[in-house]
Amino acid sequence: MNIEVRQITVGSSHWRQYKAWRDQYIGVNPSDEPQYERLEDLRDACSFQMGFYADGALVGGVRLTPLGHGLTLGESLSLLPASWQSMRRYFDVNRLVVAEQVRGSSIFLAGLIKSFSSVAARSAAKGYIALCSPKLVPVYERVGATLLADELACPTIKGKVFSLIKLDLT
Amino acid sequence: MYEKSREIDLFKSAFGEIANSYRRGGLTLAQLNDWKAHQLRQVLAHVQARSPFYARQLAGVDIGTIGLNTMSRLPFTTKDDLRIQMGNMLSGTYRDAAFYYETTGTTGPATPCPRDVKESFASNLQLRFAYEDVVAANFPAQHAPILGILGPSEVHSFSDTLEEIAKDLGICSVKAWPGSPVIGFDKCLSLLKDLQIDMVATSPGQVMTLAKEARRRGLDPKRDFSVKAFMLSGELCTPELAANLKSIWGAEIYNSLYGSQEAFVIASTTADNTLRPHLTNYVFEIVDPKTGEVLDNDQIGELVVTNLVAGVKPLIRYRTGDVVRMTDTGHADLYRRYRLEVVGRVKDSVTLNGVDYTAAQIEAAIMSGVTQCYGYQIIITHKNGEDAIIAKLELPGRPESELRSLVDSIGANISSRLGCSGTVMGVEDLSEHVNLGGWIKWKAARLIDTREAQEDEGAGVTGDLLKRLNTA
Numbered sequence: 001m002n003i004e005v006r007q008i009t010v011g012s013s014h015w016r017q018y019k020a021w022r023d024q025y026i027g028v029n030p031s032d033e034p035q036y037e038r039l040e041d042l043r044d045a046c047s048f049q050m051g052f053y054a055d056g057a058l059v060g061g062v063r064l065t066p067l068g069h070g071l072t073l074g075e076s077l078s079l080l081p082a083s084w085q086s087m088r089r090y091f092d093v094n095r096l097v098v099a100e101q102v103r104g105s106s107i108f109l110a111g112l113i114k115s116f117s118s119v120a121a122r123s124a125a126k127g128y129i130a131l132c133s134p135k136l137v138p139v140y141e142r143v144g145a146t147l148l149a150d151e152l153a154c155p156t157i158k159g160k161v162f163s164l165i166k167l168d169l170t
Numbered sequence: 171m172y173e174k175s176r177e178i179d180l181f182k183s184a185f186g187e188i189a190n191s192y193r194r195g196g197l198t199l200a201q202l203n204d205w206k207a208h209q210l211r212q213v214l215a216h217v218q219a220r221s222p223f224y225a226r227q228l229a230g231v232d233i234g235t236i237g238l239n240t241m242s243r244l245p246f247t248t249k250d251d252l253r254i255q256m257g258n259m260l261s262g263t264y265r266d267a268a269f270y271y272e273t274t275g276t277t278g279p280a281t282p283c284p285r286d287v288k289e290s291f292a293s294n295l296q297l298r299f300a301y302e303d304v305v306a307a308n309f310p311a312q313h314a315p316i317l318g319i320l321g322p323s324e325v326h327s328f329s330d331t332l333e334e335i336a337k338d339l340g341i342c343s344v345k346a347w348p349g350s351p352v353i354g355f356d357k358c359l360s361l362l363k364d365l366q367i368d369m370v371a372t373s374p375g376q377v378m379t380l381a382k383e384a385r386r387r388g389l390d391p392k393r394d395f396s397v398k399a400f401m402l403s404g405e406l407c408t409p410e411l412a413a414n415l416k417s418i419w420g421a422e423i424y425n426s427l428y429g430s431q432e433a434f435v436i437a438s439t440t441a442d443n444t445l446r447p448h449l450t451n452y453v454f455e456i457v458d459p460k461t462g463e464v465l466d467n468d469q470i471g472e473l474v475v476t477n478l479v480a481g482v483k484p485l486i487r488y489r490t491g492d493v494v495r496m497t498d499t500g501h502a503d504l505y506r507r508y509r510l511e512v513v514g515r516v517k518d519s520v521t522l523n524g525v526d527y528t529a530a531q532i533e534a535a536i537m538s539g540v541t542q543c544y545g546y547q548i549i550i551t552h553k554n555g556e557d558a559i560i561a562k563l564e565l566p567g568r569p570e571s572e573l574r575s576l577v578d579s580i581g582a583n584i585s586s587r588l589g590c591s592g593t594v595m596g597v598e599d600l601s602e603h604v605n606l607g608g609w610i611k612w613k614a615a616r617l618i619d620t621r622e623a624q625e626d627e628g629a630g631v632t633g634d635l636l637k638r639l640n641t642a
Contacts, residue, residue, distance in 0.1 A: 009599040042620060046549050046560050048595065066593035069551035069558055070620075085554050088593045089581075121570035122596040124577045 001054050003107055005114040008051040008061060010044050018051060018061040021097040032156040033076050043071050048091070048119045052098060052111030059107055060098030064091040064119050067129065074131045079152055079162065084129075091119060093130040093140075113143055120169055127168040140165045181288045181479075186295070188450050193299050195503035202449060202504060207238055209478035210453060216480035220261040223251065224486060241453060241476065242464050247488045252281040252432060260284065262482045272325045273431045282483075283431040285327070289481035290334075293434035296448040297427055298335045300438035301401070304424055305339065305369070307441040308399045315368035317343045318397075320358065320376055321404065323350065327431060328404075332371050348380070355383040363389070366396040371426065373404040374411055375545070378564075381418045382544045385566070392420040401426035401439070406514070408530050410537035417541035428512050433475055433488055437510045445510040447496065451478055455487070456496060459516050462489075470495045472516060491516045493528065520550065520617070522557045522590050532617075535587040536561050539579060542568070545600040549618045557621070559584055559592035564600040 008015045029036040043065050052060040065072050067080075068088035074080035084090075098108050119125055130140060137147055145167035154160035188205050191197045214233045217224035227245055236243060252259060252273075260282070264270060267284030274280065285293075309315050317336045321328035329345050336343035344367060348358040359380070361367065370377075377400055381391045389395070399422045400415065407415075412423040428445050429435040436452060437445040447454060452475040456465045459472040473494040477484035493513040501507040514528030521527075536546055540563065549560040561580060565573060577594045584592040 007598040042549075042618075045618065046562075048597070066560055066595070068553060068591075069549075069560060069593070070553035071551070075553065082554070085556075086591070088558060088591050118570075121574050122577065123594060124574055124581065 001105075001107075002056075003110045003114070004053050005050045005111055005118055006053060007118075008049045008058075010049065014051055014058050015049065017058055018049065018097070021060070021099065022095045025097050026095060031073060031077065031154055031160070033073065034156075035076075039071065039076060043094075046071060048115075048122065050111070050115040050118065052107055052115075054102060054105075054107055059102045060111055061095070062093060062097075062112060062115050063095040064093055064115065064128070066090075066123075067092055072131075074129070074164070077155055079131060079155075079164070080129075087126075089124060089126040091123070091125055091128050093128050093132075096136075108139065109142060112139070116143070116167070116169075125169065127166065129164065129166045131162045131164055134161065134163045137163045137165060140167070143167065178287045178291075182291055185288075185292050185450070185479075189292070189295050189299075192450050192505055195505050197450075197504050199504065203238060205450060206453060206478060209480075210236070210238065210476065213476070213478060213480045213484050214486070217261045217484055217486060222258040223255045224259075224261070228486075238453060241455060241487060244487050246462065246474065247485050249278075249489070249491060253278050257282055259485075260483055261480070262286070264482075267482045269327065269330060270325060271327045271431050274326070281432065283327075284482045285434070286481040289434060289477075289479050289483070290331075292451050292479045293429075293448075294331055294334050294338075296451060297331065297435045297438045298338055300426065300440070300446070301335050301339060303441040304399060304401065304426075304439065305341070308422060309368065313368075314341050315398070316365055317341055318362055318367040318370040318372075319343055319345045320347050320370055320372035320380075322347060327434075328371075331435070348376075348383075355380075356387075359384055359387065359389065362395055362397065368396055369399045369401060370397050371401040371403070374402050374407040374415060375405055377402070377415050377419065377423075378544045382564070382566075385544075391418050395419070397421045399424060403427045403429075406512075406518075406529050406533060408533045408537065410534045410540070414537055414540050414543050418544070428492075428510065430490070432483070433477070433485060433490060436473075436475060436490075440506075445512070446505070447508050447510040449504060449508065452476060453478065454496065456494070457489070459493060467496050468498055470513060473510075493519075520619070522550070522559075522588055525589055527588060532588065535583045536563070536580060538583050540576065547600055547616055547618070550621060552621045557590050559588065559590055560595065561592055562595045562597050562600060564598070565596040566598050568596065 008018055033039060047063045047065040049063050050061055051058050066088060067090040068085050072092040116128060145165040147163060148166050149164040152162040152164060154162060211233060214236060218228045264284055266286055268287045268290055269285045271283040272280040273283060305315060319329050319332045323329040323345060333343050344361055344365060346353050346358045346361045348355045384391050397419055401424050403426050407425050415423050424439045424443050426439045427435050428437040437447045440446050455474040456467055456469055456471040457463060457474050458465060465471045470493060473490045473492050475488050475490060476486050492515050495511045495513060497509040499507055499509060514530045518529035519526050520532060532548065543563050543565055545564040547562045551558050551560060573596045577596055580594045581592060
């Protein structure tokens with residue numbers, strides 16, 4: 001199976017498919033963020049949205065949003081250390097989805113690794129962070145990320161916790 | 171009817187004589203000032219008698235006491251006046267006009283801008299001189315170029331003006347705006363290619379969009395087209411952006427004119443790509459944009475113009491909203507003596523970390539050294555008391571090693587020239603709306619200011635645009 005990643009243009013038919021998966025698998029406003037609609041519009045306009053393609057067909061995607069501009073979930077919910085605000089060459093990894101029929105395959109990891117490489121070249125990125133569900137930590141660790149904090153309580157949803165991971169590019 | 175026709179003939183004869191003398195370098199400063207003083211008196215009497223707005227605005231003003239050096243005794247006309255007064259601005263009725271145009275209406279209500287034959291003749295003649303010079307500089311005498319006119323036709327002066335100029339110059343024109351429902355990009359690109367169109371009049375954004383659409387169809391702008399010169403208008407085009415456009419098309423890039431629907435063509439290009447103010451058509455003043463105080467003509471400030479043609483919509487001391495620099499080169503020939511440089515629109519200025527920057531400064535910082543770029547967009551953000559920039563540039567098919575150094579260099583420019591840090595993103599494909607700037611507004615099309623909460627009309631448009639960007 002040939003796996004590649006390509007940028008998805010907001011508004012295109014592939015973006016609409018990717019957005020539908022996001023809404024279906026992750027949900028609309030899953031962390032109950034204030035001003036969610038406005039923030040999502042901005043995130044979509046200001047992020048790299050990378051589609052995962054298997055043999056030419058779109059099977060998933062990920063959004064990479066620049067840090068330090070107040071756009072990311074970690075910034076909007078004040079979950080990140082204040083010193084991170086100036087890390088404008090780091091990108092927040094979010095809205096990672098793959099279609100149900102390819103789950104368990106290598107696409108998830110391959111798509112992520114290729115996306116990191118492509119975005120690094122296109123933005124001179126120094127690294128990535130993710131505020132993710134604890135169950136995704138092993139996935140990120142397999143691409144070289146390290147766990148920085150666990151059990152970060154979501155201030156808007158009682159009982160919800162995040163893990164914070166970071167990947168520095170050398 | 172006969173009276174009107176006679177009036178037009180008389181004006182064409184008088185204006186033609188002055189304008190041609192000006193173009194040939196035969197007009198003296200004394201002759202120019204006599205002409206302007208005579209026209210000013212005529213225009214003031216005309217508007218006072220025929221425009222409901224100016225009848226009120228100039229009530230009690232003894233026109234006989236107003237001269238070229240006492241203009242400051244007259245009140246300004248502002249863009250808000252145009253929006254509020256609408257038809258009451260006119261010095262006549264729509265039936266007195268030859269054309270009905272409007273402002274584009276994307277930054278507020280569209281305002282009527284009818285022109286009569288005299289206004290149209292005076293404005294077009296100066297632009298015709300500019301086209302003549304550019305044609306002579308770019309094409310051999312035996313090669314009559316074909317002019318592609320790629321801008322709006324309906325209730326907009328763009329196409330009428332250029333069609334008239336092409337006809338007067340004896341060259342073929344092709345109206346092929348891709349935004350027209352009967353044209354589209356397929357037809358437009360076919361015409362450009364098959365007719366081997368040599369010159370294209372359009373906006374900078376459209377030049378990038380055309381290239382993008384050509385690439386989508388497997389065409390190379392340099393290899394597959396014959397365009398030797400772009401005559402740009404409608405939108406900011408800094409030297410940095412012009413260099414980028416040239417890298418895509420291999421064509422000369424001219425900022426062909428400066429003007430507006432309501433004030434007509436105020437300045438037009440020279441063959442060496444500077445803007446020549448139309449001295450015979452206007453009284454020019456430079457004022458402080460904040461206080462309205464009149465500045466010396468060689469200082470940077472907001473341009474204020476008074477039309478010298480007693481037509482349907484002459485404007486008196488009209489504040490253009492544009493910051494300009496008028497340079498007196500000291501040349502003995504009046505036609506070559508003055509240069510106008512448009513620094514930016516007052517409303518397009520942006521404050522970053524407490525410092526004001528013009529649109530041109532921002533575009534120059536982003537586009538410096540950038541080639542083969544098919545569009546750009548700037549997002550201003552604010553976090554923890556600090557403004558920052560996200561700059562997105564459409565750089566398709568670029569090798570990753572090249573991209574990385576380009577992105578680094580743009581980031582360094584943003585930091586050193588705009589005093590803020592930023593994230594630079596090289597993307598494959600920006601939204602189509604970004605390059606519509608020429609026909610709406612630079613700020614609305616290319617800039618998303620996340621700090622604004624619908625504070626002004628520009629932000630309103632930006633907000634709408636953001637919605638459209640994400641739902642198209």
